[in-house]
Amino acid sequence: MWRAALLLVALPCFADEAIYPAAQCAAFWDGFGDAAESLRFLDADPGVAARADAFRAVAYRLSGGKKADIDRKIAEQRPLMALLVEAYVLDADRQSRDIFQRLSQTCEAFGAQQPEIRDLP
Numbered sequence: 001m002w003r004a005a006l007l008l009v010a011l012p013c014f015a016d017e018a019i020y021p022a023a024q025c026a027a028f029w030d031g032f033g034d035a036a037e038s039l040r041f042l043d044a045d046p047g048v049a050a051r052a053d054a055f056r057a058v059a060y061r062l063s064g065g066k067k068a069d070i071d072r073k074i075a076e077q078r079p080l081m082a083l084l085v086e087a088y089v090l091d092a093d094r095q096s097r098d099i100f101q102r103l104s105q106t107c108e109a110f111g112a113q114q115p116e117i118r119d120l121p
Contacts, residue, residue, distance in 0.1 A: 019070060022059035022114075025107035026052050027074045031081020038082070039089060047121055054117045055107070061116075 029052035036048065059070045084103075087096035111117035 019059045019063050019073070021106050021110050022055050022062055023070050023073050024077060024103070025110065026055035026059055026070075027077035028052075028081045028103050028107060029055060030074065030078045031083075032085055034078065034082040035085035035089070039086065050120055051107075051111075051117070054114075054120055055111070057116045058114045 029048050033048040033052065036045070056070065056074065059074075060067055063070055084096050084100055087093040088100045111120075
């Protein structure tokens with residue numbers, strides 16, 4: 001439960017920026033990959049890293065080349081995204097599940113409009 005409260009406070013940090021949701025989706029997929037590595041019972045998906053990289057590329061494009069800023073923001077969010085996955089999977093936390101599903105839907109809808117992402121499996 002404490003993880004969900006932390007996430008509700010921390011996740012909205014991209015909301016007012018031009019790079020949203022690209023950078024947040026990159027952090028989401030990086031964090032998902034981190035959680036999958038630590039939670040051995042989750043299936044490893046080789047496409048996770050490719051999705052993270054593709055969203056990162058979109059964020060770079062949308063930021064006008066501010067790669068260091070993008071990388072810093074993703075690095076700040078990445079451990080929170082791993083916590084989100086852990087809270088959803090390990091704790092069966094309803095709020096974490098809702099946030100996870102919302103992020104998944106946001107990333108999928110946004111990615112369908114981006115050339116770097118739309119052709120990924």
